[in-house]
Amino acid sequence: MAPPGLLSLAVFLCLLVFLVEPHSAYGSSRGSFGRHNGAAASAVNGICATSVTIYGYKCQEHEVKTQDGYILNMQRIPQGRVVGGSAGGNKKQPILIQHGVLVDGMTWLLNSPEQNLPMILADKGFDVWIANTRGTRFSRKHVSLDPGQLEFWNWSWDELVSYDLPAVFDFVFSQTGQKIHYIGHSLGTLIGLASFSEGHQADKLKSAAFLSPIAYLSHMNTALGMVSAKAFVGEITKLFGVAEFNPKGQKVSIFLKSLCNYPGVDCYDLLSSLTGKNCCLNSSTVELFIKNEPQPTSTKNMVHLAQTVRDGVIAKYNYGRPDYNLMHYGESKPPIYNISNIPHDLPIFISYGGKDALSDVRDVQLLLDSLKFHDVDKLMIQYIKDYAHADFIMGINANDIVYNQIVQFFKNQK
Numbered sequence: 001m002a003p004p005g006l007l008s009l010a011v012f013l014c015l016l017v018f019l020v021e022p023h024s025a026y027g028s029s030r031g032s033f034g035r036h037n038g039a040a041a042s043a044v045n046g047i048c049a050t051s052v053t054i055y056g057y058k059c060q061e062h063e064v065k066t067q068d069g070y071i072l073n074m075q076r077i078p079q080g081r082v083v084g085g086s087a088g089g090n091k092k093q094p095i096l097i098q099h100g101v102l103v104d105g106m107t108w109l110l111n112s113p114e115q116n117l118p119m120i121l122a123d124k125g126f127d128v129w130i131a132n133t134r135g136t137r138f139s140r141k142h143v144s145l146d147p148g149q150l151e152f153w154n155w156s157w158d159e160l161v162s163y164d165l166p167a168v169f170d171f172v173f174s175q176t177g178q179k180i181h182y183i184g185h186s187l188g189t190l191i192g193l194a195s196f197s198e199g200h201q202a203d204k205l206k207s208a209a210f211l212s213p214i215a216y217l218s219h220m221n222t223a224l225g226m227v228s229a230k231a232f233v234g235e236i237t238k239l240f241g242v243a244e245f246n247p248k249g250q251k252v253s254i255f256l257k258s259l260c261n262y263p264g265v266d267c268y269d270l271l272s273s274l275t276g277k278n279c280c281l282n283s284s285t286v287e288l289f290i291k292n293e294p295q296p297t298s299t300k301n302m303v304h305l306a307q308t309v310r311d312g313v314i315a316k317y318n319y320g321r322p323d324y325n326l327m328h329y330g331e332s333k334p335p336i337y338n339i340s341n342i343p344h345d346l347p348i349f350i351s352y353g354g355k356d357a358l359s360d361v362r363d364v365q366l367l368l369d370s371l372k373f374h375d376v377d378k379l380m381i382q383y384i385k386d387y388a389h390a391d392f393i394m395g396i397n398a399n400d401i402v403y404n405q406i407v408q409f410f411k412n413q414k
Contacts, residue, residue: 046073046075046138047059047073047075047104047106047130047132047138048060051106051109052075052109052118055119056081057077057119057122059075060075062075062076063141064168064171065143065167066163066167067167068159069143069144070139070141070164071142071143072132072134072139072164072167073132073136074105074130075105075118075130075132076128077121077127077130078092078122078127079092079122080119080123080124081122081123082123091176091178092125092126092127092176093125093127093178093181093206094128094129094173094175094176094178094181095126095180095182095410096129096169096172096180096182097118097130097188098131098183098184098185098192099131099133099185099187100187100188100214101187101297101301101302102295102296103136104136104137105130106292107289107292107393108130110285110289110292111282114399115396115399117393117403117406118130120399120403120407124407126181129172131168135244135296135297135298136295136296136297137295137296150243153244154298154300155298155301156301156317157187157191157194157301157304157305161191161194164191165191166195166200166201169200169201170204179206180201180204180205180206181207182205182209183211183406184208184211185392186212186214186359186389187305189210189211189213189215190213192208193215193314193337193339193342193367194337194339196208196342196346197337197338198337199341202343205346207346207349207410207413208347208349209409210349210350211351211392211393211402212358212359213350213359213364213367214358214359215314215339215366215367216314216363216367243298243299244296244298244299245296245301277388278355279386279387280386280387280395280396281390281394281395285394285396289394303317313336314336314337314339315333315334315335315337316337317334318333318334339371340370344374344378345375345378346378347378347380347409347412347413348371348378348380349405349406350364350367350379350382351381351383351384351405351406352364352384352387353385353388353389353391353392354386354387355385355387356387357388357389358389359389368381380405380409382402382405384401384402387401
């Protein structure tokens with residue numbers, strides 16, 4: 001059983017850590033945040049104030065409304081600490097950065113400015129936007145629902161594809177008037193791939209970078225990950241229903257303890273046992289990570305991710321009965337997201353690691369096979385032998401190994 005001091009990290013890691021249509025968006029910049037357990041967060045405690053402006057960067061807090069009524073928090077870092085030329089002409093090129101599951105935009109900002117991807121991009125002359133998905137601490141508002149209501153949590157990553165991503169793309173485009181570079185990590189890659197495969201954002205997307213891509217998950221082979229996935233497909237909805245999945249809640253702690261008793265599950269080395277052995281994490285960064293994360297999501301979202309592990313396909317949420325699926329989709333099985341439908345001339349950068357137990361090399365190869373008809377000169381692949389899942393966003397050497405490659409990739413897209 002995990003020691004009590006490890007419970008928050010353990011819950012987060014054991015439950016698929018970092019997996020993380022033309023709709024209009026409505027935005028504002030009032031500096032207010034969503035309700036967390038009924039209390040409104042102050043801009044003083046927001047991501048800009050706590051993690052960006054303290055380093056000398058300008059930072060703006062924005063709100064974006066989705067077509068289904070959720071109000072999402074975003075940060076904008078419009079320029080670097082030294083104001084100078086922009087990347088790609090007089091207007092700074094906008095970049096949208098999307099985090100994974102059970103974290104929020106803070107996860108990109110845990111190292112020093114010289115090691116954090118958003119600040120590096122701002123210093124290189126880009127206009128940087130950080131997304132925060134529904135349900136996380138500053139994206140807990142809705143036009144009519146409250147987080148205390150079950151209906152607030154009736155969504156999976158399908159809704160992130162259909163509503164959240166279009167809303168933030170539309171808002172960034174409305175503010176900048178330019179096509180957008182996209183960066184996703186883990187679940188941020190899955191929703192990007194799924195969305196682009198359905199033709200969404202086609203008129204607003206300039207290029208895409210996918211770090212530790214989570215698309216196919218059939219080769220995820222850690223005992224902890226597999227036990228978690230099986231539990232979510234099975235008994236988890238009986239415990240939590242279609243409601244909030246709060247990793248810091250009592251029910252989830254009890255659930256974790258039961259998982260830690262399974263044979264082969266090592267709850268004393270959770271990060272390595274689930275994500276693979278990360279080579280390049282700073283202990284102080286990990287401590288800051290534990291202080292800020294995990295974040296809530298919906299139970300339905302976790303079930304959907306577990307279905308992806310179980311079924312080995314990228315499909316919409318399975319309601320468990322042919323008649324229910326028929327009611328939602330007009331067919332007995334959930335529709336598949338066909339990754340090969342992504343426009344073949346879309347510039348894509350993919351970076352994956354040889355030690356990554358979530359974004360397994362064999363599953364990345366399945367993804368690359370789906371892109372086999374992609375224009376050769378539009379697809380850039382980077383393989384990092386020693387990297388695991390968390391190295392891509394918290395690695396102390398990620399700037400030299402990964403981020404410099406991303407910057408050059410974006411600058412090449414004229």
